[in-house]
Amino acid sequence: MATKINQWLDERTAWHKVWEVIFLRKIPKVNWFYTLGSASLFVALNQAITGILLTIYYVPTPDHAYDSVQYITTQVPLGWLIRGLHHWGASALIILVVLHMLRVIIFGAYKYPREVTWFTGVFLLLVVIGFGFTGYLLPWDQKAFWATTVGTRIAGTPPLIGDYLLRIIRGGPEITAVTLVRFFGTHVWVLPSLLLILIGIHLYLIIRNGISAKPKRGK
Numbered sequence: 001m002a003t004k005i006n007q008w009l010d011e012r013t014a015w016h017k018v019w020e021v022i023f024l025r026k027i028p029k030v031n032w033f034y035t036l037g038s039a040s041l042f043v044a045l046n047q048a049i050t051g052i053l054l055t056i057y058y059v060p061t062p063d064h065a066y067d068s069v070q071y072i073t074t075q076v077p078l079g080w081l082i083r084g085l086h087h088w089g090a091s092a093l094i095i096l097v098v099l100h101m102l103r104v105i106i107f108g109a110y111k112y113p114r115e116v117t118w119f120t121g122v123f124l125l126l127v128v129i130g131f132g133f134t135g136y137l138l139p140w141d142q143k144a145f146w147a148t149t150v151g152t153r154i155a156g157t158p159p160l161i162g163d164y165l166l167r168i169i170r171g172g173p174e175i176t177a178v179t180l181v182r183f184f185g186t187h188v189w190v191l192p193s194l195l196l197i198l199i200g201i202h203l204y205l206i207i208r209n210g211i212s213a214k215p216k217r218g219k
């Protein structure tokens with residue numbers, strides 16, 4: 001029965017071929033450093049799932065943001081775990097992505113024909129940092145408020161465009177409800193969309209070009 005369903009589906013979708021290309025492709029002999037990209041992918045997935053669950057209770061307004069986070073942590077069943085996974089996952093993701101990038105640099109894996117994979121990686125790094133920056137404000141406590149005050153002030157320091165940049169990021173001269181909603185929208189819609197597109201291209205290119213082999217002495 002299962003074989004028949006499988007055959008019926010494969011005839012119409014060729015899913016077996018897709019599975020083969022993605023999961024059964026040949027890779028050169030590598031080492032543990034090559035697992036850092038997959039580890040980043042795994043934590044990114046954790047962030048997506050726990051992030052979606054957090055939005056069920058989180059309220060992005062100055063009146064309710066702090067209380068909703070406290071409610072998640074102390075009242076919602078397993079809320080502390082979901083929040084904890086998202087909180088620590090954020091730091092883990094940044095560390096893993098940076099280590100992954102260092103592996104790529106040290107092994108020279110950014111060279112021909114993987115330059116475009118590298119470019120998408122650079123944007124991925126910026127997106128991951130963007131997640132950290134926008135997510136930090138969301139608990140709306142003192143630490144969040146003042147960290148964002150400092151962070152946005154730094155963005156306001158370049159000559160000519162600084163003030164303009166600061167107002168765009170804050171949604172006005174001060175940090176207000178507009179800033180909170182702007183950061184929330186960016187954190188849950190803009191950045192995840194970008195992340196999805198960039199990871200899609202990144203993984204396509206990794207499969208298209210194959211994973212680079214360990215560099216040998218003198219090459």
Ligand code: HEM
Binds near residue numbers: 036100117121128213
């Ligand atoms: C969310 C962030 C990222 C994810 C999920 C991700 C995922 C992956 C995965 C699964 C691989 C294949 C396995 C491996 O080499 O570890 C890979 C390879 C690669 N990544 Fe990333 N990556 C990310 C960020 C970056 C960054 C920041 C850079 C560089 C700026 C980068 C550049 C590359 C390159 C050049 C390769 C090809 C390496 C090779 O063929 O040996 N990636 N990435």
